[in-house]
Amino acid sequence: MSHTAHIPSHRKPRRSSSKLALRAGVAGGVLSTIAVAAATGSANAEPVTETIEMPTLTSDLSAAVAQSAEATQQVALDLELQAREDAAAAKAAKTAKVAKAEADRKAEAKKKAEAKKRAEADAKDRASRSSERTTLSASASTSNATGSAATVVAFLKAQLGDAYVMGGTGPNSWDCSGLVQAAFKTVGVDLPRVSGDQSVAGTQVGTSNLQVGDILYWGGAGSAYHVGVYIGDGKYLDAANPSKGVVIQDLSGYPASGAVRVL
Structure with a gap:
């Protein structure tokens, strides 16, 4: 005798043909009952008078939607670009204004310095001429x-x-x-x-x-x-x-x- 003969088998026991036939008959009866009930329900149901159609997404509509989305994105990009350009222009204008103010300040300072220099030179010249005339007048007083x-x-x-x-x-x-x-x-x-x-x-x-x-x-x-x-x-x-x-x-x-x- 084999050394594994005493170990019980793990295989499911085979069902007999009579049990299978019985189950098939029961299932067939249930399906027949469902079919008869369905037929009876169809005969007694009210006829459908309204049909609801679901919208169909055509290729043209898809293209239009895609085009609209692309246009919206382009507008957003244009607005962003315009905003950047405006900001750059405003910054450049401010820089130019500051530079002009500084140039005007330097020009005015230079003008004042030159005017002061001329005034000092004129004052020095007048003083020199006055001194010379005083000296000459004194000399003349001693002449004949x-x-x-x-x-x-x-x-x-x-x-x-x-x-x-x-x-x-x-x-x-x-x-x-x-x-x-x-x-x-x-x-x-x-x-x-x-x-x-x-x-x-x-x-x-x-x-x-x-x-x-x-x-x-x-x-x-x-x-x-x-x-x-x-x-x-x-x-x-x-x-x-x-x-x-x-x-x-x-x-x-x-x-x-x-x-x-x-x-």
Whole structure:
């Protein structure tokens, strides 16, 4: 006998054919009953008078929905892009405004600094001219000028520092003969307008015997090209040229050709 004969088998026992037949018959009867009931119910049921149709999602509708979604997304992207551009433009405008304000501030500061510098230079120049005129006035007081000659010299010294301008007759710019004519007019002496005529307007005197108030000339008598006035101590005052203006000069540096005396 086999050594496993005493172990019970795990296989399900086979059903007999009679039991299977019985179960089949019962099942068939139940199905027949259900079929008869269904037929009877159909015969007694009310007829259906309304049909409900469910919507069908066609391919055209699907495409329209997809297109609408795409358009909505594009609008959103456009709005976002526009918002970014607006923000960038606003930032650029603000930066430009700040830069302009800073540039204007620097320009104004530079303008004020230049104006201050010019004012200081003008003040310095005026102070220098005032000091020079004071010194010259003190020097004149020690000279031998008296009466009309002193008046002429005082007028001439008051014009020191004025500009030389060809044809100028004052009050702030002169040429040589215009200055001499204006100076002698203060004492009632009417001189001709040009240098050549002024060089023969009075008594000819030698340059070695000059007096304060004598008119000095350069060039020939009657054809002189420049004139000035002797103020004493070997010096004369004239409207020299555009680079010097009205100044006092030493005769030793630029000796005159002759002189005339009108006072």
